[in-house]
Amino acid sequence: DSSDDSGDTDVVPTPTTTDSPPPPKPPRATSDCDDSSSDEDDSGPVAPPAPLLSQTFSVNRGASLSRLTEETVTRLAGSVSGDKLQLVLLQRCKIYILDTLADATVEQCTGCTLVIGPTVNGITIRDCSDCTITAAGRDVSILGSQGLRLQLFSANPPGLFQSTGIRIGTWNCAFSGCTDLFNAARLPVGGSSYALVQADARSDFVLVDPGDLPVQELDFEEDGFMEDSGPEMPQELRALLEAK
Secondary structure (H helix, E strand, O other): OOOOOOOOOOOOOOOOOOOOOOOOOOOOOOOOOOOOOOOOOOOOOOOOOOOOOOOOOOEEEOOEEEOOEOOEEEEOOOOOOOOEEEEEOOEOOEEEEOOOEOEEEEEOOEOOEEEEEEEEEEEEEEOOEOOEEEEEEEEEEEEOOEOOEEEEEEOOOOEEEOOEOEEEEEOOEEEOOHHHHHHHOOOOOOOOOOOOOEEOOOOOEEEOOHHHOOOEEEOOHHHOOOOOOOOEOOHHHHHHHHOO
16 A cells, blocks of 8 residues: 655755855745735734645555545554654545544545544645545644635644635534543643634635534444443533534
8 A cells, every 4th residue: 555655855965064154044935915014023923834745646544544435544642653744745634543642633635534543743735625624733733725614623723825715614523532632631621712703805804603514423343342331531521512
């Protein structure tokens, strides 16, 4: 299923010390909504830089999945703990990453269903379309995407950049060990900021009422993956779904 992930790495020569002055610093990167004429920095949310990802071969290994079509992949607790997740160029796939991650990048995915377990740092969703994504992290950024259905836990307000047709609701996924993973990622489950979206002028979104979201239960016992007491999730997040 996979070939060698041969992302080329340029070798950067070590600079030598000379008496010449250092080169000037490059100008600060700005977002499209920056107002350079303003004395104050009122540009709104700042998009994260584009990641450098290998997109050459099909990869289905650990926390790296790329160039897959119509595949179902499950990673259970302990399989990718602490890794940096990369989901790149996936089409009509179902991906379940039920583990704690350092951070996550989802890029150029189309028509996928993705569940991304609690992430210690940030989640970046870039250039994706027509996907349903359930994800949890300290920060969530969505860039250049269309037609996404997002069920999020975000400790800080999500950032939305040049993205349209985005529906945003609360985390609604239950599975064995879910609460333990949130605790391991040290996410404040009682203080989700998923609804406090910071969007730029080129984006549009709607918030989904938590009462309109069913609990999505994932149970793999029938496939021999898990032997447990069944799907569960942090009580604070379940309470949001049950509120009327």
